Amino acid sequence: MGPQTGSVPPGEGGELAAATDPHFALITRHERRMEIMVALSFWLSIAAMVTLAVVYSLGGQPQLEGAMLGVGLGALGVGVTAWGKYLVPQGPFKQERDHLPSAPEVRQAFAESFKRADTVVGRRTVLVKLLGAAMTVFGAFLIFPLRSLGPQPKKSLDGTDWRPGARLVRADGRVVNTADLEVGGLLIVFPEGFAGSAVSQTDLIHVATDDITTQPGRQTWGPQGFLAFSRVCTHAGCPVSLYEEETQLLLCPCHQSLFNILDGAKPIFGPAPRPLPQLPLRIDDNGVIRAQAGYDEPIGPGFWERGNGPA
């Protein structure tokens, strides 16, 4: 099958086409040179693949492996493509398109075959309806096993692990007291016993008391300038982690919402729709920071049942 010499057309049709038919002429005038190029490509590919095998056997090295595999496959590709393009006649050849629709009589025959069922099956109307009903019930049942995949949310999105009096701990479980955080510092805290919790994670920030704009009803929530806000962004749930001391802003690195710490963590910029919920704090006699209570509204991003806030 291989067209070794360009002037001889390929395939069984060879004797039909005149040797001078331009459709069988190659588009390269330097056939011999092209053959050498293709051969060189194949040799390069072989060399690269052998090198790859050697690299692999010696323990492997990602950059070399990728480069050798790339050269090996690439050279193979270039060789085969050049062969197909320059050493095989390109025509142009043409072909009629088939008419796609079935002929009218074929459609008619199809309709008749299909209608066979009308008389044989369709006349038992009660059975047809029952069959439909059975299928529907079966289909409806198929949804049931999905229920096994997980628990219902119920009220679990409304609350966290924070309980009244819970001590604040760091990710490694150490209890936080007032001496641990200077003014201008931030600590990631959790309720004791829930270190690392995804929903209860909270930013504890120490600011100068004078600067705080006290929110109505929250007069006692930030003793000695210790403020605690949910670390779960109200936009899409990322940890609100970047604290800029100079401007007293919290930035969510995912979608760049900015929250003003001094003003109840209200969003002042970006897509976040609600302030970060605030955790009411108190400081006990040993200087340990505790939660007065849990959050008074669901933390994190919105959901359908959330409504307007406090449940």
Place this chain on the structure above:
Amino acid sequence: MIPQVATRSSEWVDNRLGLGKWVRKALDKIFPDHWSFMFGEIALYSFIVVVATGVYLTLFFVPSLKHMIYHGSYVPLQGQRVSEAYDSTINISFDVRFGMVMRQMHHWSADVFIAAIVLHMCRIFFTGAFRRPRELNWLVGVTLLALSIVNGYIGYSLPDDLISGTGVRIAFSIIESIPVVGSYFAFFFFGGNFPGDAYDFRFFIVHVLIVPGIIIGLLVAHLAILWHQKHTQFKGHGATEDNVVGSPVWPAYALKSTGFFFMTCGVLAALSGLAQINPIWLYGPYDPYKVTYAVQPDWYMGWLDGAMRIFPSWEPVFFNHMIPSVFFPTILLPGLTFGLFWAWPFVENHFTKEASRDHNLLDRPRDRPVRTTIGAGVLAFYVMLFTASATDVLANFFGVSLNLVLWAMRIMTVVVPLVVAGATYIICYETNSLPNVGKRKRASVIVRSADGGYESLETRYRPGDEPRELEPEELPGVYVHSKDELVGSVQRAAGDGGGSAGGGSAGGGDGSDSRPTGALSTEGTSVEGLGHEGPRPEGGASI
């Protein structure tokens, strides 16, 4: 020429399956050539690479969120608490020989796969290749794009590194934001409130079995429909609505396409060895309370991320129920996007009424200014959303405030598409009104007939302007079988019906000549080629 063994074994197969007549037809099939037809090929070939490398990765990857202490060979992570998913991905990268190349090749090919799909889709759109009879294949293709994006996202979420973990957290919020059922969906899929304990192995099975299974099924359908309907082609070179002009599958097209497959693989392999992608060992393991700067998803998720960033902080609450803010950019926007994509062929046909006949000749984008304008505008909109996913990086790079960048992106996302659309329309209109630009004008000869009618005649080309393309020929021997004639008939050379259909077009100068009605009626006769395939099953001249 063919070795005896091959002949005998193909006879053996043909005796049992009768494949000869089908394969013969396949070998003679003509495929048109154009550089823009290769985007689809790149998509197909990178998909093959994705599957091959992905199968290899499953032999090592452990889809589990169970925590353990890392003891592998990557020193900076030793002694850290990581999940088994993260640990096994690091091991693939550093302790499995050739694993790094395989992993990066998987990631690179996935990115290239989706990029090629998008380019392919643009090609289909701007040339009008989605019109009758190819609407179904457009629907299949758009579905493939959606599935590929979903699977890409789920795939890069598997290693449980700090960036993808953050992405999974966002995905939970997105699912949670669906009105009425959102929190149930999220809890069922994750096995509870975030992070849950189930998502990694559920993601895994969705990623390696369910979605790829659907993709492969649809891909086969996509190719089968393409094969059956035959490829579209541009005007010129003797191409008409009723023929295909190009090179035959065997051997020219098969060689070129196989070569292109290896070239695609070669580029992907070189990238995966030389260009680092998703270095999860630098990001670190995921912990729900940790996060890193410049959290950007893979490129094909960029438009959604950008939409999330620039969408206003608006969250309607009514009757004590909430539609969360992320619902609009991440559920509604993609819903509308893909809804529009799916509906497009039918929307367009509603206005143009072009579905009354088949369209096998492609449009030049400039010849369809309205479609091209809409496409360019929509494309610009998504490019702007994509750009918006880098607001933080842009602010850093240009040293301007985040505020400025955000507002600039919000405004530009609305304005730039309009500007692009306007400019596109003007460009289309201007180029459209200049036929044969760059060529010398030919004389216009207008003849008045005896009964007073006027007619414009074809005139000769100016010297040097003659079209140089060969008139396409039929492949030797192709119709001998289907027309029930014996092999060896030389009658082919006469070039009967087909010659006049293509030849009348004054040498394939593009554009002006379209002869739909006349050509259609001749096509009716070629139906016989289909039906009469059966009666002559014998193997041909060799017996």
